[in-house]
Amino acid sequence: MSNPSDSTPAVSSNAVANLRLERLARSTKPFMARGSRLQRCEGCRLAVTHCFCAWRPRMTSRSGACLIMHDVEPLKPSNTGWLIADVVTDSFAFTWSRTAVEEKLLALLGDPQWQPYLVFPAEYAAPGRGVEEVMPEEGRRPLFVLLDATWTEARKMFRKSPYLDHLPVLSLTPEAHSRYRLRRSTRSEHLCTAEVAALCLDLAGDDRAASALDAYLDVFSERYLDAKHNRPADTDSSAHRQLEPFLPNRR
Template identity: 50%
Template sequence: MPVAEQSLHAVHRLFDYRQSISTKPYASRGNKVCRCRRCLLPAAVCTCAWRRPCVSNAAFALVMYDSEVLKPSNSGRLIADLIPDTHAFLWSRTEPSAELLALLADSRYQAYLVFPGEYALEQRVVEDFSSELPQLAASGKTPLFILLDGCWREAVKMFRKSPYLQQLPMLSFRSEALANYRLRKGKRDFQMGTAEVASLVLEAWGEADNAAALDSWFNLFVECTLWSRTQNKSASLQRIAELQQQVLQR
C-alpha cells in the first residue's frame, strides 16, 4: 500500500521559504485549482501517497531560478522525491548561496555540472561518465550532480553569471532521444525536463533501476498534470491508475 506520510525534503523546504518571502501569491495557469502543498498537483490526483524514495549512492543539487520552485510544472522536485541526498537552492547573481558554496567545497563530494558541452568555457567536459568511475572509487567521494533548474534561457543565464559553476567539470550528454516533457517543451531537442536529465545521470552513474524509477515517477507526474488541464484530452484517470501501479511495482 502507498505510504501517505513522509518527511519533507529539500525542495519542500525551499518552497516553504520562497513562499514566506513572497509579497503576493504566485499566479500561474491553473492557480485557482485546489492543490496539494507538497506535490503541487490537484488534490484529486495528488501523488504524495505513491512516493517511494530510492536507495542511491548519488547526490543532486538543484540550483533553482527564483520562482521556479513555486511552479506546479517544475519537475526538479521529483528528483528530491526519490533521491534522498538532494539539495535545493535559490539562485542569485549577486549573492550566491553560502550553503551551496559550502556544499561544492565539501570533501565528501565530487561535483559535476550537468549541462550541454557546447556551453563549456575552460572546464573539463565529460561525455563518457564511465571514465570517471575509477577515480571516484579510489577517492571514496560521492558524485554530486548540479542541475540548473529553470527554463532554458534562465539556465543559460545562471551558468554565465555564476563563475563558481564554470570551475566545475561538466557532464554532457549526447542523447538521441527526444525530450518527453510535454508540459514545457523546449525549442531544441536537448532541452529536457530536469527530472529527465536526472534520469540520464542515474543511468550513466550505473543506477539503472533508480533511473527507471524516476522515469516512472516523472510519467505519473506528467499524466496527472495534463489530466488537470481542462483543454487537454490526452490524459485519463485510467492511465493515471496504470502509472500508479508501475510506480508500486518498481
C-alpha cells in the same frame, strides 16, 4: 495491479519543498501560476482529485543531486526538480542569485565526500572542461549540479555563476526526445530537469533510481494533464504499472 492507498497524503519535506516555503515567506505578493485557482495537494502539487502522494518512491542511491533553481521555479506546480528531490535521498536545493551565493552551497560543493559535476552542454564550456563519463575519485560520490530553469535562464545562470567555473561540465547525449509535456518548448531535444537527472543517475550506475525517477515523472505528467482536462486518473495505465515496482510497499 495493486493500488496504493490514496488516503490523506503526507506533505513532502524534500529539499525543493523546503525551498518553496522559504520563497513563499519572502514573497510580497502571491505567485499566480496557471491554474492557480485549482485546489492543489500540499504534498505533490497536483489537483487534490489527482493527488499521487501514495505513488511516491524513495530510493537509495550512491549519487546526490544539487538543484540550483531560478527564483520562481520552486513555486511552479509543473516543476520537476521536486520529483528529483522526492526520489534521490541526498538532494539539496538552492535559489540562484546573480549577485550572491549561499555559504551552504559553497560548503556542499567543497565537501570532500562529494565529487560535483555541473550538468550542461559542453559546447558552452571552456575547452577541456567537458566530460562525458562519471568517474569519481575513490571514496567520493557523484553530485550532479543541475541548473533548474528555462533554457534561456539556465544559459544566463551558467555564464554568471563564477563559483561553478572550477567544476567539470558533464555533457549528456540523450538517445530520445523529451517526453515532458507540461511546458511548451520549440526544441524537442531539450530535456526537463528530471529527465536530465535520470540520465545522470544511469551514467553513475544508479540504474534503479534512474528508472524510478523516469517512471515517477511519467505518472506525474499523466496525472497533471488528466486533471487539466477533467479526466479521472487511470491507476492501471502503463505509466502507473511502470512505477509500481518502485513503491515502498513493493520492495
